Amino acid sequence: MLDYLDRLETRTPKARDLANYRDLKAIIALAKPRAAGLRRHMRQAKLADIKSRDDLLQLPILRKADLAQMTELEPPFGGFNSARPGLLRHVFPGALAGQAKDWWGAARALHAAGFRRGDLIHNGFSYHLDSAGHLIESGAQALGCGVIPAGSVSVERHLEVIEKLRPTGFCGKAGFLDLLLEKAAELRCDISSLKRAFVFGAPLTSHMRASIEARGIRLYQAYATPSLGVVAYETDNRDGQLNDGMVLNEGLILEVVKPGTQQSVAAGEIGEMVVTRLNLDCPVLRFGTGDLTALLSEPSPCGRTNLRIKGWLGRADQAVQLGEQTVSPAQMIDLAARHASVRRLRLVLTRERKRDALVLHAESAQPADGLAKELSATLKVLTGLDAKIELVPVGALPDDGQLIVDERSPA
Secondary structure: OOOOHHHHOOOOOOHHHEEEHHHHHHHHHHHHHHHHHHHHHHHOOOOOOOHHHHHHOOOOOOEEEEEEHHHHHHHOOOOOOOHHHHHHOOOOOOOOOOOOOOOHHHHHHHHHHHOOOEEEEEEEOOOOOOOHHHHHHHHHHHOOOEEEOOOOOEEEEEEEHHHHHOOOOEEEEHHHHHHHHOOOOHHOOOOOOOOOOHHHHHHOOOHHHHHHOOOOOEEEEEEEEOEEHHHHHEEEEEOOOOOOOEEOOOOOEEEEEOOOOOOOOOOOOEEEEEEEEOOOOOOOOOOEEEEEEEEEOOOOOOOOOOOEEOOOOOOOOOOEEEEEEOOOOHHHHHHHHHHOOOOEEEEEEEEOOEEEEEEEEEEEEEOOOOHHHHHHHHHHHHHHOOOOOEEEEEOOOOOOOOEEEEEOOOO
């Protein structure tokens, strides 16, 4: 039988939406008088009008660059903090922070990964001017787990501590765990006490997962950011097998939009994650993460009823510079929208004979005569650039969210 952290995870979607927007209104009402940044962000919207997901569209998306600029002018949080910085548990450069016990929402994800009260966790994330180590510790302590605050020390020191203290689980980046396991085998260190791992903060390849799990460690991945905490996390099904995708954490409102626009995309279509977090300390509405994902249309087999995403699929800010011209993912989306037979595009930049060269790969089920010429002309209108056009069958391009790939080696 599946084990949930609490009843919030299995609410009906309707009940969750009602609670989320009720809480959002209450948070805004309390925070707005104290948070100048929030007032500026909401200047075109009325609090009474925000009752549903559609109503949020009145607000602009807050990009990381915007928040960074606001923070420069009004440190430390750009005026989005309703609580004084001195009342917060921790304050980090470049990240929002709060004072709640499990402010980053890690307990729910750790619980889904099988961590339970009494477990001892080896925390391989950094603690110094970095929120990741504290994210894990706060969630682990909320679950009743002990934590070894290993942080940034040498591989050998990590292995020595694991061998002596015998933790049951590891938290950190997947690549570092893979390195630890390889080094342990080389040095004949006994770190067999590790039975499960919770990772985020770096891409996890299928090869890396297989390598780690082949050594007897069950691996779970999450998507998290310093300001939002754990946004989504992997879960098991009733047979103990890992489900596809990740379940959205509670206390968040998620949108997936076309990069560079305010337009929502359909389930299955790749877009940028935009997150509203229900938090009183530093409320930020419609925060553009700059990261790509896709919504899965079916609920998770684990029984949790929140939205499910495909996971991290790359960066939305794949814009590249060619001389005085900038090419952005939004332009590639516009290009595809102007040609009905095109399913997916990928612009690849290379350097040939010390000059930039572009190849536009386009998937088309039924490439009409002259499609390549039409694509070339549209690309020229949108970007001012010329490219070689290569038409490929549907499914030939990887579905990884990469609209622009820069393969130019440094000069």
